[in-house]
Amino acid sequence: xxxxxxxxxxxxxxxxxxxxxxxxxxxxxxxxxxxxxxxxxxxxxxxxxxxxxxxxxxxxxxxxxxxxxxxxxxxxxxxxxxxxxxxxxxxxxxxxxxxxxxxxxxxxxxxxxxxxxxxxxxxxxxxxxxxxxxxxxxxxxxxxxxxxxxxxxxxxxxxxxxxxxxxxxxxxxxxxxxxxxxxxxxxxxxxxxxxxxxxxxxxxxxxxxxxxxxxxxxxxxxxxxxxxxxxxxxxxxxxxxxxxxxxxxxxxxxxxxxxxxxxxxxxxxxxxxxxxxxxxxxxxxxxxxxxxxxxxxxxxxxxxxxxxxxxxxxxxxxxxxxxxxxxxxxxxxxxxxx
Amino acid sequence: xxxxxxxxxxxxxxxxxxxxxxxxxxxxxxxxxxxxxxxxxxxxxxxxxxxxxxxxxxxxxxxxxxxxxxxxxxxxxxxxxxxxxxxxxxxxxxxxxxxxxxxxxxxxxxxxxxxxxxxxxxxxxxxxxxxxxxxxxxxxxxxxxxxxxxxxxxxxxxxxxxxxxxxxxxxxxxxxxxxxxxxxxxxxxxxxxxxxxxxxxxxxxxxxxxxxxxxxxxxxxxxxxxxxxxxxxxxxxxxxxxxxxxxxxxxxxxxxxxxxxxxxxxxxxxxxxxxxxxxxxxxxxxxxxxxxxxxxxxxxxxxxxxxxxxxxxxxxxxxxxxxxxxxxxxxxxxxxxxxxxxxxx
Ligand SMILES: Nc1ncnc2c1ncn2[C@@H]1O[C@H](COP(=O)(O)OP(=O)(O)OP(=O)(O)O)[C@@H](O)[C@H]1O
Ligand SMILES: Nc1ncnc2c1ncn2[C@@H]1O[C@H](COP(=O)(O)OP(=O)(O)OP(=O)(O)O)[C@@H](O)[C@H]1O
Ligand code: SF4
Ligand code: SF4
Ligand SMILES: [Mg+2]
Ligand SMILES: [Mg+2]
Numbered sequence: 001x002x003x004x005x006x007x008x009x010x011x012x013x014x015x016x017x018x019x020x021x022x023x024x025x026x027x028x029x030x031x032x033x034x035x036x037x038x039x040x041x042x043x044x045x046x047x048x049x050x051x052x053x054x055x056x057x058x059x060x061x062x063x064x065x066x067x068x069x070x071x072x073x074x075x076x077x078x079x080x081x082x083x084x085x086x087x088x089x090x091x092x093x094x095x096x097x098x099x100x101x102x103x104x105x106x107x108x109x110x111x112x113x114x115x116x117x118x119x120x121x122x123x124x125x126x127x128x129x130x131x132x133x134x135x136x137x138x139x140x141x142x143x144x145x146x147x148x149x150x151x152x153x154x155x156x157x158x159x160x161x162x163x164x165x166x167x168x169x170x171x172x173x174x175x176x177x178x179x180x181x182x183x184x185x186x187x188x189x190x191x192x193x194x195x196x197x198x199x200x201x202x203x204x205x206x207x208x209x210x211x212x213x214x215x216x217x218x219x220x221x222x223x224x225x226x227x228x229x230x231x232x233x234x235x236x237x238x239x240x241x242x243x244x245x246x247x248x249x250x251x252x253x254x255x256x257x258x259x260x261x262x263x264x265x266x267x268x269x270x271x272x273x274x275x276x277x278x279x280x281x282x283x284x285x286x287x288x289x290x291x292x293x294x295x296x297x298x299x300x301x302x303x304x305x306x307x308x309x310x311x312x313x314x315x316x317x318x319x320x321x322x323x324x325x326x327x328x329x330x331x332x333x334x335x336x337x338x
Numbered sequence: 339x340x341x342x343x344x345x346x347x348x349x350x351x352x353x354x355x356x357x358x359x360x361x362x363x364x365x366x367x368x369x370x371x372x373x374x375x376x377x378x379x380x381x382x383x384x385x386x387x388x389x390x391x392x393x394x395x396x397x398x399x400x401x402x403x404x405x406x407x408x409x410x411x412x413x414x415x416x417x418x419x420x421x422x423x424x425x426x427x428x429x430x431x432x433x434x435x436x437x438x439x440x441x442x443x444x445x446x447x448x449x450x451x452x453x454x455x456x457x458x459x460x461x462x463x464x465x466x467x468x469x470x471x472x473x474x475x476x477x478x479x480x481x482x483x484x485x486x487x488x489x490x491x492x493x494x495x496x497x498x499x500x501x502x503x504x505x506x507x508x509x510x511x512x513x514x515x516x517x518x519x520x521x522x523x524x525x526x527x528x529x530x531x532x533x534x535x536x537x538x539x540x541x542x543x544x545x546x547x548x549x550x551x552x553x554x555x556x557x558x559x560x561x562x563x564x565x566x567x568x569x570x571x572x573x574x575x576x577x578x579x580x581x582x583x584x585x586x587x588x589x590x591x592x593x594x595x596x597x598x599x600x601x602x603x604x605x606x607x608x609x610x611x612x613x614x615x616x617x618x619x620x621x622x623x624x625x626x627x628x629x630x631x632x633x634x635x636x637x638x639x640x641x642x643x644x645x646x647x648x649x650x651x652x653x654x655x656x657x658x659x660x661x662x663x664x665x666x667x668x669x670x671x672x673x674x675x676x677x678x679x680x681x682x683x
Contacts, residue, residue, distance in 0.1 A: 054541040055512075162629050163397075192396040193568060194605075197612040197625035204622070219542065226614035226623065245619075263546040265571030267613050269594045272575055279550060280543045282497075283511045 006081065007042035008180055008213055009066070009099075014039045014075035016061050020288055033288045035061040037237035038075070040314070045180065046207065048214040050228030050245070052221060052260070054284055057234040059217045063183045066215070067101050079181075097127050100174040102167070104186035109170060110158040116169055117154040120144070123176045130177055143172040146209075147202060164195035171202065175210070183215045188223060200227060221264050225249050233257045236287055236295040239314055243322030251331040253317065253324040256296045258332050294326070302328050356428040357384040358562045359408070359447075359530050364422035366403050369415060373634050377403045379586040380422070382660070385530065385562040392573040392594075393566045394609075395583030396630055401566045404583075405532045407432075408564075409449050410439045426530070445475055448528035450519050450536050457519060458507040464491075464518045465503030471525040490521040494551060513544035517551065524555055531556075532564045537572070549576060570613060574598060579666075582606050585631045585641035588660060592667040600678050602669035604648045607677060640671070648673045 017032035036058040043049050051059050064070040066077060068084065077084045079095050087095050100123075103109040110119055120140045124131045131139045141151035147168040158166055167187060174182050184203065188196040200223060206212060218224050224231060231248040233241040233256065241254040252258045259278040266275065280299050285291055294312050297303040306327055314325040366378035378400040385391050393401050406412045408424050410431060424431045426447065431439060451457050459467060468490055469483030478486065484503060491499035494517040496510075507515055516536065523531060533552065537545035553576060556563050567573060573580060574594065581591040582603065590603040601607040608626040628645040631637055637644050643653040653672060660668045663678070671677060 054543060164629070192630065193570065193609055193612060194396055194626040194630070197614075197623040198627075200614070201622050201625055221542070222614045225616070226619060249616075260543060263542045265542075265545075265549075265569065265575040267570040267574050267598070267610070269574040269577075269598050277546065279546050283513060283544075 005045065008045050008080060009043040010076075010078040010081075011042070011066070012040050012076045012078075014062070014065060014077065015073045016058075016065050016070060017073045031288050034237045034290060035287060036065065036072075037287075037290075039234075039237075039239050040075075041232060041239065041242060043181065043213050043215065045213055046211045047230070048207065048216055048228045050224035050231040051215060051217045051234060052219065052224055052231065053234035054260075055219075056284065056287065058237045058287070059234060060185055062234075063101065063185050063215065063217060066181075066183060067099055068096050093127065097123075097130070097177045098179050099181045099183065100177060100179040102170050102174045102182060102184045102187045104189055110166055112158055115155050115157060116144070116149075116161075119158070119169060120173045120176055123173065127177055139176070140172075143175055146175065146206070147172045162195075163191050164198055167191060167199050168202065171199075171206070175206065178210070179212070181213045181215070183217070185217045186219065187216075189219065196223070203227065221249075221261065222267075233260065236284060236290050238295060238325065240296065240326070241322070241324040242314060243324075247322040251320070251333060253320040253322070253329040253331045254296075254326045255300050255302050255328075257324075259299075296326075302326075304328070356425055357386045358389075358427060359385040359564075360423070360425040361404065361408065362423040362425065364404060364407060364424065365420050366400070366407055366412065367418050367420065369418065375633050376636065377586055377633060378407070381583070381586070381588050383581045383588060383591060385564060387529065387562050388556070388560040390556065390563045390565060390576055390578050392577035392580045393564060393583060394568060394570070394573055394580055396568060398630060398633065399583040400586040401583055402534055405449065405534055405564065405566060408532065409447065410443055444471070444528075445526045446528055447530040447532070448523040448526070449532040449534065450516075450523045451534055458515060460507055463504045463506055464510070465505075468518065468522050468525060471522060475526055486525070487521075490525055491518070493524075493555070494518070494521045496521075513540055513547060516540060516544075516548055520548070520551065520555070524559070524561075527559060528561060530562045530564070532566070534566045535568075536565075538567070538569075545572070552576075570609065582609075585636060586633065587641070587670060588668075589642065589670045590668065591660075592663075596667060600680075602663050602667060602674045602678050603642075603671045604646045604673075604677055605642050608645075608647075642671075648676060 014036055015038055016036040017034050019029045020031040020033060021029050039062060053059060065072050079098055082095065084095055117140050120143055121136050124136050141154055144151045144154065149165060149168055161169065188199050191199060204227065207214060216224060216227055225245055228245050230244050232239050235256050241248060241252065241257045248257060252261055259280050262276060262278045282299055285298055291298050293309050294307040297307040312325045312327045314323050316323050317329040320329055320331050361381055361383050364378055364381045368375040368377060381404050383391060395401050407419060419432060426442065465484055465487040468487040472478040472483040472486045488499045488503050491503060496502060496514060496517055510518065537548050540548065549572065565576065577594045579591065579593050580597050581588050584605050590606050592602060597606060601610055611624040612626060614623055626645055631641050639655045640653045640658050643649050650673065658670045658672045660670045661674055663669055663674060
């Protein structure tokens with residue numbers, strides 16, 4: 001879907017540091033884990049932004065800050081032009097209602113002692129104005145129907161459902177407050193391949209039906225490609241590349257994106273011996289003590305002196321049509337097997 | 339000596355008439371309070387030296403239980419093996435006494451576990467844990483065992499192995515700990531290595547490092563590798579042949595190229611079609627409908643029938659045998675011809 005109009009979400013220079021402290025009685029802060037360290041992007045109505053990157057690069061932290069589950073250390077989040085940090089009272093409540101989340105683990109993210117009806121209806125307890133008491137049961141049954149579950153199962157418990165069905169319950173709860181933005185943090189990773197496609201199709205259908213904007217975090221790059229209009233690549237708390245799905249997948253400009261894409265196993269054995277592969281050496285550095293300049297330089301095969309001295313900003317660079325954060329960005333044509 | 343015609347042709351010559359490892363009509367069941375769980379219902383596969391067999395299948399299909407039966411590490415009871423053989427160079431391991439099995443387990447047949455990251459003991463150094471293999475099984479002194487441990491850490495490419503041999507597991511990243519697990523599993527030069535989802539918990543970049551390492555170690559020592567996974571990408575990358583499991587059975591086995599080009603079972607076909615392809619952008623994905631089977635209450639006939647687009651009346655009543663498509667391929671589907679032809683049900 002093509003993004004239109006003003007952005008529904010504007011994120012500017014967002015930073016989230018977790019203090020590292022030492023001592024038991026007198027806690028002293030000795031540093032910080034720079035989980036998200038200066039991230040900016042826009043999201044439009046009906047658009048899907050995919051977010052990819054290695055474990056620990058800050059994807060879930062970004063999601064939590066956008067959900068207002070964590071306070072940002074600095075930077076701003078604007079929803080429909082209003083600054084979340086400055087909103088109070090009813091305004092803040094409405095803003096929070098507008099962003100909902102679907103979690104990774106359908107096995108642990110649902111309270112086992114609550115019925116499905118109570119789980120999906122729980123957001124109405126916090127936002128009673130969305131659905132008056134008398135209407136809630138019918139609303140919940142509508143939601144069950146929307147996500148393809150049997151409305152008669154409203155009184156069942158989570159353990160009576162399969163993994164894919166539990167993920168649908170999570171999605172129904174996410175929809176309860178009629179948000180405009182849904183953040184999906186690894187929504188299909190815990191599911192079997194044969195079930196993943198069902199859930200992705202459901203998310204796709206709901207997006208069209210309700211004009212939802214998604215932030216879709218996942219480590220499966222083929223799933224992200226399928227569902228995203230634009231893709232952001234994160235490394236150690238920074239966005240290193242941001243562009244339309246075709247730009248990222250077919251013409252990646254940042255060395256990290258190129259390595260990431262080449263590491264993904266292609267589900268087709270034809271020509272596997274000839275496939276070009278960049279195997280990164282070493283592990284990602286600690287986010288408590290990131291390298292100076294470009295954070296990827298300790299694993300980058302193109303690194304030069306300037307990479308240690310000057311931080312490359314996320315911007316459009318000569319010869320590339322989309323933003324990347326590399327002094328030596330150059331697009332690299334990727335030939336896909338499928 | 340030559341392999342019989344029905345054997346999958348090995349990458350390099352087999353050993354004698356029997357392959358390196360042959361699982362034959364294996365059955366495993368668990369007595370539980372809710373009833374008898376028939377986790378493995380007649381699994382057969384073979385592995386030759388230097389070959390990589392990928393075992394593919396969804397959660398609960400019996401991949402790990404089969405591997406545990408090969409290793410002889412199932413708790414019996416509650417587990418029971420009512421039927422079947424696990425032949426290692428022609429000898430049925432299931433008939434061996436426990437002492438004899440101990441000689442084989444970990445030494446000639448080794449395994450990397452699914453939850454490898456928690457399998458390391460947090461209170462011992464990694465060098466001590468790798469060295470234990472040599473102290474226990476080879477009667478080496480502490481010093482010699484530590485030297486061996488450093489060698490192995492080098493072999494699995496842990497940088498500065500000599501300095502790090504006395505570090506504890508928590509001082510290593512997830513990918514490094516997985517390398518240490520691999521070092522332990524290959525310490526005694528096993529002939530068969532079973533890797534149960536060795537990269538599931540790791541990032542793709544680290545996964546690529548680990549898979550490359552396993553392939554190199556395999557080339558060096560010509561061991562047979564059984565790779566258990568549900569990742570169709572990893573399989574396509576490294577496997578010589580594939581066994582697909584569903585509901586505790588092998589539903590299809592075939593050389594890797596054949597299965598991706600022309601799957602011979604509706605379940606395999608459905609799995610391959612549900613991978614998002616580049617040219618399907620913006621379209622609905624193909625999805626296998628329905629849910630995996632309940633092992634306590636398996637569907638009658640073909641256990642895939644409630645989800646199968648090729649189903650005919652007899653599928654509900656008749657259990658399909660593992661039909662031979664050609665000497666290197668089998669499919670447990672009555673209608674494998676139609677599936678191969680691609681005529682949709
Ligand atoms: N509450 C917290 N306190 C301290 N550090 C934290 C906290 N939450 C996250 N971190 C750290 O912040 C960094 C980013 O974590 P985050 O969970 O956002 O990563 P991620 O990209 O979601 O990774 P994954 O792919 O593994 O889910 C990590 O180093 C993590 O250990
Ligand atoms: N000790 C046990 N007692 C009872 N049931 C068991 C036991 N161990 C395994 N099972 C059951 O046997 C079946 C097969 O399990 P197995 O671990 O082999 O699955 P798998 O194919 O390895 O799945 P996954 O991909 O999730 O690892 C499952 O339904 C499981 O619940
Ligand atoms: S800025 Fe330098 S180190 Fe960073 S990605 Fe580009 S070339 Fe590599
Ligand atoms: S035997 Fe019948 S139900 Fe089973 S896979 Fe084949 S066609 Fe489908
Ligand atoms: Mg996360
Ligand atoms: Mg398993």
